Amino acid sequence: MRTSSDFDAHYGTKDPWGLKHASRRDRALGEIIGPHVDGHSVLELGCGEGHLTATIFAKARSVTGIDISSVAVSRAQALGLPHAHFEVSDFLTVGLRGYDVIAAVECLYYLSAAEQDAFLQRLAREHDGIFILSAPIIGANEHRTYYTHSGIVQMLARHGFSVLEWRNLNAYWKAGIGGAAAAAMTRLPFADALVPYLPEALVYQRCYVSRPAKSRPA
Numbered sequence: 001m002r003t004s005s006d007f008d009a010h011y012g013t014k015d016p017w018g019l020k021h022a023s024r025r026d027r028a029l030g031e032i033i034g035p036h037v038d039g040h041s042v043l044e045l046g047c048g049e050g051h052l053t054a055t056i057f058a059k060a061r062s063v064t065g066i067d068i069s070s071v072a073v074s075r076a077q078a079l080g081l082p083h084a085h086f087e088v089s090d091f092l093t094v095g096l097r098g099y100d101v102i103a104a105v106e107c108l109y110y111l112s113a114a115e116q117d118a119f120l121q122r123l124a125r126e127h128d129g130i131f132i133l134s135a136p137i138i139g140a141n142e143h144r145t146y147y148t149h150s151g152i153v154q155m156l157a158r159h160g161f162s163v164l165e166w167r168n169l170n171a172y173w174k175a176g177i178g179g180a181a182a183a184a185m186t187r188l189p190f191a192d193a194l195v196p197y198l199p200e201a202l203v204y205q206r207c208y209v210s211r212p213a214k215s216r217p218a
């Protein structure tokens with residue numbers, strides 16, 4: 001796992017991942033996540049500077065945003081969002097009880113496989129509501145190991161969650177000629193309509209909405 005100092009250093013620059021400019025991702029996230037969070041209490045894991053808290057989670061009844069980086073959390077607090085409060089905390093220790101929805105958008109993969117497993121075991125014990133997971137589904141690259149579609153579905157199932165729905169967020173421009181063509185096509189004005197139909201091999205990020213299956217492992 002990367003440490004709080006690693007992430008604080010990364011936040012030496014504001015918006016280090018350029019997330020405020022990821023408008024296609026955010027539109028697609030809003031479409032799939034919005035109906036599940038509007039009017040509900042949300043725990044937003046890895047909230048960073050509060051960009052999604054202020055946009056995708058704006059209509060939640062309440063949001064608790066947590067992040068391991070105190071630099072990011074101070075910036076989120078400075079937004080002064082009336083429906084949200086922010087805390088410095090770690091996925092591995094934060095309390096998971098009492099929320100309608102828990103969301104992990106682009107953050108769970110910073111944990112090792114064993115840490116993700118420990119987190120999901122605790123999630124299964126402590127959370128009865130919706131769990132949202134959004135991440136790259138490109139397998140591994142030079143930076144880290146992400147996920148595949150079947151890997152995510154099986155990982156959630158192992159911990160007693162079944163996927164209700166999923167949505168492609170954007171095209172993967174490094175996926176050979178097909179990926180570059182798909183990415184170029186999705187820059188066209190009408191392209192939002194095409195993204196949901198891209199096959200897994202041409203997709204970069206996908207968002208999954210899950211909930212506890214009726215019979216969960218003990």
Ligand SMILES: C[S@@+](CC[C@H](N)C(=O)[O-])C[C@H]1O[C@@H](n2cnc3c(N)ncnc32)[C@H](O)[C@@H]1O
Nearest residue numbers: 007019046048067068069090091105106107110
């Ligand atoms: C790529 S950013 C995503 C920010 C936001 N969720 C979004 O998608 O716009 C990942 C965030 O996860 C946070 N993070 C990583 N590991 C963490 C951990 N173990 N506990 C809490 N936050 C963590 C990082 O500090 C960073 O702010």
